[in-house]
Amino acid sequence: IGEIQRFLRDDGMVKVSRSLKELANKVRKTKDELSKRLNRIPTLHEIAKEIGIEPEEIVFAQEANRAPTSIHETVYE
Amino acid sequence: MMKPVHTNFMELCFNARSENESFARVAVAAFLSQLDPTIEDLTDIKTVVSEAVTNSVIHGYEENPEGVILIRTEIEGTKICVQITDYGLGIEDVTEARQPLYTSKPELERSGMGFTIMENFMDEVMIHSKLGEGTTIQLVKQLTPQSQQSLVN
Amino acid sequence: MMKPVHTNFMELCFNARSENESFARVAVAAFLSQLDPTIEDLTDIKTVVSEAVTNSVIHGYEENPEGVILIRTEIEGTKICVQITDYGLGIEDVTEARQPLYTSKPELERSGMGFTIMENFMDEVMIHSKLGEGTTIQLVKQLTPQSQQSLVN
Numbered sequence: 001i002g003e004i005q006r007f008l009r010d011d012g013m014v015k016v017s018r019s020l021k022e023l024a025n026k027v028r029k030t031k032d033e034l035s036k037r038l039n040r041i042p043t044l045h046e047i048a049k050e051i052g053i054e055p056e057e058i059v060f061a062q063e064a065n066r067a068p069t070s071i072h073e074t075v076y077e
Numbered sequence: 078m079m080k081p082v083h084t085n086f087m088e089l090c091f092n093a094r095s096e097n098e099s100f101a102r103v104a105v106a107a108f109l110s111q112l113d114p115t116i117e118d119l120t121d122i123k124t125v126v127s128e129a130v131t132n133s134v135i136h137g138y139e140e141n142p143e144g145v146i147l148i149r150t151e152i153e154g155t156k157i158c159v160q161i162t163d164y165g166l167g168i169e170d171v172t173e174a175r176q177p178l179y180t181s182k183p184e185l186e187r188s189g190m191g192f193t194i195m196e197n198f199m200d201e202v203m204i205h206s207k208l209g210e211g212t213t214i215q216l217v218k219q220l221t222p223q224s225q226q227s228l229v230n
Numbered sequence: 231m232m233k234p235v236h237t238n239f240m241e242l243c244f245n246a247r248s249e250n251e252s253f254a255r256v257a258v259a260a261f262l263s264q265l266d267p268t269i270e271d272l273t274d275i276k277t278v279v280s281e282a283v284t285n286s287v288i289h290g291y292e293e294n295p296e297g298v299i300l301i302r303t304e305i306e307g308t309k310i311c312v313q314i315t316d317y318g319l320g321i322e323d324v325t326e327a328r329q330p331l332y333t334s335k336p337e338l339e340r341s342g343m344g345f346t347i348m349e350n351f352m353d354e355v356m357i358h359s360k361l362g363e364g365t366t367i368q369l370v371k372q373l374t375p376q377s378q379q380s381l382v383n
């Protein structure tokens with residue numbers, strides 16, 4: 001996430017909605033990897049620790065993958 | 078030695094606007110994150126919060142954005158309790174409202190499955206409602222053994 | 231034609247426990263994401279909420295978890311206002327407390343930079359405090375023109 005944030009910080013135009021989507025994809029990938037490694041469904045904290053963010057941030061990021069955060073984006077994408 | 082049971086609560090208050098539904102879901106799920114649930118558990122709870130908040134917006138306040146919605150979330154060990162309250166129209170016949178496929182607003186293409194979803198995803202669903210005074214939905218869930226186990230680790 | 235200014239609010243109430251700090255930060259961020267802000271704006275606001283909540287936990291309530299913290303967030307167009315209230319010890323000398331590097335708890339290795347960070351990241355920082363009654367921090371920020379612009383798009 002550090003690298004993502006640094007990358008995004010260079011471009012102030014980047015919207016939260018977009019960066020959250022990237023994080024949500026990373027969460028999905030990490031969850032799959034951990035499931036294989038642990039042979040069970042990983043918990044939120046296990047996924048958060050693997051990525052190096054707080055569990056609450058995962059919840060926030062996942063919301064971005066559910067629906068467009070704003071109508072503007074629906075129109076735009 | 079027994080560890081003392083972890084308890085915590087939060088309360089949330091916002092207007093009955095559809096753009097607050099997503100905020101309410103995230104706030105409840107973020108609060109419950111401290112219990113270390115699985116993502117599946119959290120998704121269930123978010124769905125249920127959405128259903129209840131949507132009901133308050135559409136049925137309780139008939140989309141009047143001045144309406145106020147309250148959410149209280151409590152944690153007691155691995156048991157969670159979420160209470161959603163509105164001060165809207167209320168429900169005349171709660172038994173009828175709980176029936177799968179029953180909806181009082183077929184013209185809005187409502188599915189009539191809100192309460193059924195809540196009952197499927199949660200252990201207990203209590204509905205307190207009074208015509209003209211409002212509705213409180215109380216939802217209780219014991220987190221799955223798996224997430225309980227990982228709490229102990 | 232002018233669009234009417236979008237307004238909205240939320241209120242949050244929780245105990246003064248450090249495990250609620252990231253919940254509070256994410257709840258405020260989730261509420262503000264309806265404005266689709268930039269990463270920078272949102273990161274700044276999250277940092278500032280953390281600083282204020284930590285102050286209430288550590289200074290206001292001296293880590294007594296019974297203490298209650300209130301957060302009210304308002305949106306008015308692209309202006310946001312976040313208000314953090316505790317009913318704790320209060321601040322004797324607000325001017326002194328605002329000084330960079332000033333801390334009343336050097337033994338806890340506090341940096342004394344909380345208020346300085348708030349002043350740097352927000353447009354306005356108002357401190358209302360009364361000894362023995364508590365503290366309210368009012369934070370105002372106009373989202374950057376950039377995000378304003380993209381809001382219009």
Ligand SMILES: Nc1ncnc2c1ncn2[C@@H]1O[C@H](COP(=O)(O)OP(=O)(O)O)[C@@H](O)[C@H]1O
Nearest residue numbers: 132133136137167174180181187188189191192
């Ligand atoms: N908060 C509420 N206030 C008033 N009526 C409600 C509320 N929640 C549910 N109801 C009533 O219960 C019915 C069933 O709700 P639900 O199962 O969610 O189906 P739907 O929302 O699709 O109609 C609604 O059609 C409505 O008549």
Ligand SMILES: Nc1ncnc2c1ncn2[C@@H]1O[C@H](COP(=O)(O)OP(=O)(O)O)[C@@H](O)[C@H]1O
Nearest residue numbers: 285286289290327333334340341342343344345
């Ligand atoms: N909510 C509060 N209640 C009581 N005192 C506070 C509160 N917030 C800040 N203070 C006082 O202001 C001082 C400066 O705060 P801050 O700049 O955040 O530095 P630090 O928290 O590192 O001490 C604190 O040391 C404390 O004395």
Ligand SMILES: [Mg+2]
Nearest residue numbers: 128132191192
């Ligand atoms: Mg419904």
Ligand SMILES: [Mg+2]
Nearest residue numbers: 281284285344
């Ligand atoms: Mg501080």
